[in-house]
Amino acid sequence: MHYLLRKQIVLLVLGLLGLLQYSYAQKQLYRMNREDQLYYFGITLGYNSSYLQVNKSNLFTQSDSILLAEPGSSGGITMGLMATGRLGEHFQVRANPQLVIGGARSISYQLGSTRLGEGNTQIQRLPSTLVSFPFQLKFNSDRIGNFRTYIMGGVKYDIDLSSNSTARNADDIIKLKRNDFGVEAGIGFNFYLPFVTLSPEIKISYGLSNLHQTDAALKYSNVLDKIQSRMIVFSLHIED
Secondary structure, eight states: OHHHHHHHHHHHHHHHHHHHHHHHHOOSOOOTTGGGOSEEEEEEEEEEEEEEEEEEOHHHHHOSSEEEEEEEOEEEEEEEEEEEEEOSSSEEEEEOOEEEEEEEEEEEEEESSOOTTOOSEEEEEEEEEEEEEEEEEEEEOOOBTTEEEEEEEEEEEEEETTTTSTGGGOTTSOEEOSEEEEEEEEEEEEEEOSSOEEEEEEEEEEEOSOOEEOOTTOHHHHTEEEEEEEEEEEEEEEEO
């Protein structure tokens, strides 16, 4: 997974360099009145890498049935809509509701004692499809030709549509709560083209809620205390 993440970063950097070279090569300035618009809209396409931050409970140190519990990461795609409003020369607010598809977060357990037919390693796979509602504040740099950069930060509210699925409600699977709240921050780049503005962006999303629904009777659950969501998102915003 780390290899895939590095590959995504390399591709993003190469793409940015190509767009930057194209932007500086253009002598004609496009969309010069863009910063004066009170609002505008767009769509979002992206790739995300998500995982779970796991804190162990006191029972973990006392238990000999589970020796190790480590989260794994997974990739998924992101699709969304975007509405941006102008606050001033450099500040904007943005709502960016998204559908996050394909993530299958997991926790890998190394067992100290096993039952007949049970392997030493068990992986709990937790497929998820999220509806995410980010609300962000953006600070934009001055425009240089057909290029501008920005930083952003904000809050988000997630609803896990897969929380009631059959795979997530098996008796031997740990349970995660349906709703999550978190914060996020990132950096992006505006490239002004004749008819659209392309804005590649990378952001980090940090869940604050404890998603874990403790089941004292389930050994995979009672050794864990807190579970929180983490996500890195590479997005391309296409703005009108």
